[in-house]
Amino acid sequence: MSALPTYFKIASLASQVAYAYRFNVLLQLVGLLLQIFLLRAFWTAIYENRVSVDGVDLATLLTYLTVANLQLWIVFPEGGEILQRRVREGKVALDLARPVSLVGQLISQQVGFTAGLLPLLLAVTPLALVVGVLRPPDTLEAAAAYVVSLVFAYAVIVLIGLLLGMVSFWTMETTGMWAIYRFANLFFSGGLVPLWLFPEPLRTVAGLLPFQTQANIPVSIYIGRLTGVDMLRALLIQCVWIVLLALLVRFVWSKAIRRVVIQGG
Amino acid sequence: MPSIIRVDGLVKEFRTAKRAPGLAGGLRTLFTRTQRVVRAVDGVSFEVAEGELIGYLGRNGAGKSTTVKLLTGILHPTDGHVEVAGLVPWKAREKNALNIGVVFGQRSQLWWDLPLIESFDLIAVMYRIDRERYRKNLDQFTELLDLGPFINTPVRQLSLGQRMRGDLAAALLYEPRILYLDEPTVGLDVVAKERIRTFIGESNRANGTTVVLTTHDMKDVERLCPRVILIEEGRVLFDGPVAALVARYAPTRVLVLELADGAATPDLPGTELVRREGARVWLRFDPAQMPVARLIADAYARYLVTDLAIEEPDLEQVVRQIFEERVEVSPKASRSI
Numbered sequence: 001m002s003a004l005p006t007y008f009k010i011a012s013l014a015s016q017v018a019y020a021y022r023f024n025v026l027l028q029l030v031g032l033l034l035q036i037f038l039l040r041a042f043w044t045a046i047y048e049n050r051v052s053v054d055g056v057d058l059a060t061l062l063t064y065l066t067v068a069n070l071q072l073w074i075v076f077p078e079g080g081e082i083l084q085r086r087v088r089e090g091k092v093a094l095d096l097a098r099p100v101s102l103v104g105q106l107i108s109q110q111v112g113f114t115a116g117l118l119p120l121l122l123a124v125t126p127l128a129l130v131v132g133v134l135r136p137p138d139t140l141e142a143a144a145a146y147v148v149s150l151v152f153a154y155a156v157i158v159l160i161g162l163l164l165g166m167v168s169f170w171t172m173e174t175t176g177m178w179a180i181y182r183f184a185n186l187f188f189s190g191g192l193v194p195l196w197l198f199p200e201p202l203r204t205v206a207g208l209l210p211f212q213t214q215a216n217i218p219v220s221i222y223i224g225r226l227t228g229v230d231m232l233r234a235l236l237i238q239c240v241w242i243v244l245l246a247l248l249v250r251f252v253w254s255k256a257i258r259r260v261v262i263q264g265g
Numbered sequence: 266m267p268s269i270i271r272v273d274g275l276v277k278e279f280r281t282a283k284r285a286p287g288l289a290g291g292l293r294t295l296f297t298r299t300q301r302v303v304r305a306v307d308g309v310s311f312e313v314a315e316g317e318l319i320g321y322l323g324r325n326g327a328g329k330s331t332t333v334k335l336l337t338g339i340l341h342p343t344d345g346h347v348e349v350a351g352l353v354p355w356k357a358r359e360k361n362a363l364n365i366g367v368v369f370g371q372r373s374q375l376w377w378d379l380p381l382i383e384s385f386d387l388i389a390v391m392y393r394i395d396r397e398r399y400r401k402n403l404d405q406f407t408e409l410l411d412l413g414p415f416i417n418t419p420v421r422q423l424s425l426g427q428r429m430r431g432d433l434a435a436a437l438l439y440e441p442r443i444l445y446l447d448e449p450t451v452g453l454d455v456v457a458k459e460r461i462r463t464f465i466g467e468s469n470r471a472n473g474t475t476v477v478l479t480t481h482d483m484k485d486v487e488r489l490c491p492r493v494i495l496i497e498e499g500r501v502l503f504d505g506p507v508a509a510l511v512a513r514y515a516p517t518r519v520l521v522l523e524l525a526d527g528a529a530t531p532d533l534p535g536t537e538l539v540r541r542e543g544a545r546v547w548l549r550f551d552p553a554q555m556p557v558a559r560l561i562a563d564a565y566a567r568y569l570v571t572d573l574a575i576e577e578p579d580l581e582q583v584v585r586q587i588f589e590e591r592v593e594v595s596p597k598a599s600r601s602i
Binding site: 006009010016020021090093094097098099260 | 334337338339340341358359360362363365367369371372373374376378379383386387390391392419
């Protein structure tokens with residue numbers, strides 16, 4: 001018996017929930033546009049008298065930052081936050097009393113939520129052209145590879161979100177952890193400064209972390225900085241992270257499920 | 266009737282970090298791992314026959330909710346054996362879930378931001394109810410629980426009573442064989458409580474749904490449960506019919522007399538004066554020693570009686586009395602859960 005119809009239905013409900021919060025979402029999008037605008041102002045000032053830095057001209061760099069921030073906003077570890085909330089409220093007990101897996105419920109909720117946000121993001125994208133700089137993908141091939149890389153990026157963030165969410169089974173105090181995650185993800189993914197401009201020890205560190213899969217890899221493909229063998233290597237790195245994180249999620253989940261202590265029982 | 270739930274020697278221990286009070290204590294907790302083991306369920310055994318409706322009673326922290334969570338497979342036990350409809354719940358949690366409905370009074374399973382009907386639609390898909398049966402059950406519940414006026418309203422806008430009706434419908438839409446109700450009437454007004462009780466009783470009677478009900482409201486028990494299991498500090502204190510519980514723990518009755526001569530102190534054999542208010546007196550007696558009919562005859566023979574009544578102990582009182590006595594005799598009663 002397949003649980004797929006259930007997951008589709010959960011995703012469909014989650015997309016309606018995203019829509020129910022549309023005004024909040026639109027406000028967030030205003031913040032996002034502001035962030036893109038500030039990054040543009042900042043980097044334009046830095047570039048002032050130079051044609052290119054490290055072989056990248058200003059328009060390409062700004063495209064990188066605009067695309068990176070748009071997708072960092074939509075690719076968000078919603079599933080982990082949901083899990084954390086459900087554990088805190090004790091509602092995870094109800095989720096566990098369902099005939100389908102909890103991890104499956106969380107993933108479908110996250111996918112549905114993202115799907116619900118997507119139309120709102122696309123509606124705002126033309127404005128990103130005004131406040132930031134957004135050029136089309138480098139080549140048709142780059143566009144296709146970008147989409148693949150974006151799907152991988154999404155898989156990575158879903159898994160990271162689940163791992164962070166499962167921490168709630170050990171401790172209820174996860175606010176600090178989420179704050180560190182948000183900052184690390186914004187910075188080490190390349191959302192503020194492209195990774196190729198990082199000074200040396202930092203660049204190596206960024207290369208060892210999973211966050212580069214979130215913005216740097218897909219967006220570098222988009223602007224044509226990663227092509228050919230380098231591009232394939234980058235996609236492979238994303239796949240390796242997916243496999244590693246999936247194994248880790250499996251392992252941690254098997255420990256978590258034995259540890260379940262329902263709050264307030 | 267064969268047993269649908271078998272619980273044998275069930276034990277659940279929780280480990281909690283021991284925390285000394287104050288800031289210093291909080292800091293110390295960060296570095297030391299002094300753990301305290303709490304036995305929330307301590308060797309519980311019972312069986313429930315298919316179609317039974319039992320009350321599972323106990324004080325806060327007595328281990329009621331923990332037992333329910335073990336039966337649903339959400340918690341893994343420390344020791345003991347459980348079988349629910351032939352399955353070991355925590356080993357086959359998702360399969361077991363198809364057989365059971367769960368309502369936690371304090372926590373809703375409904376989708377908070379969406380109209381009530383959306384949660385029902387999801388359940389129809391999740392439990393693979395065919396369209397026709399879904400339609401039929403939904404119509405029936407809409408009528409019994411009067412869901413019509415708010416079925417298209419987002420759950421967050423519902424009153425507690427409406428939400429609870431929605432939760433009950435959600436738990437029964439797929440006709441589970443067993444229904445676990447954890448304080449389903451908590452916080453509801455009298456009318457809402459009565460409606461919920463009627464619905465639970467009807468589901469048990471008409472569909473043969475086995476119901477395990479935990480509650481603090483003895484009116485729920487009096488209305489619904491032929492049998493109760495009383496637990497205290499994780500152990501079964503009593504398991505049997507409500508009448509037997511009352512007979513065992515509250516064997517005495519009270520005769521209330523109002524005498525024409527308000528100043529007289531009635532002296533009837535086999536009774537003990539417990540209270541006096543003007544011309545009205547309360548006399549306790551044991552009907553096993555002194556039959557009611559004889560006592561009444563005695564009273565009329567000796568005094569000029571203007572009013573007479575026999576007070577039955579109510580369940581609330583009996584249960585309170587049991588727990589109060591436990592506090593006095595049990596050396597472990599101060600143990601926190």
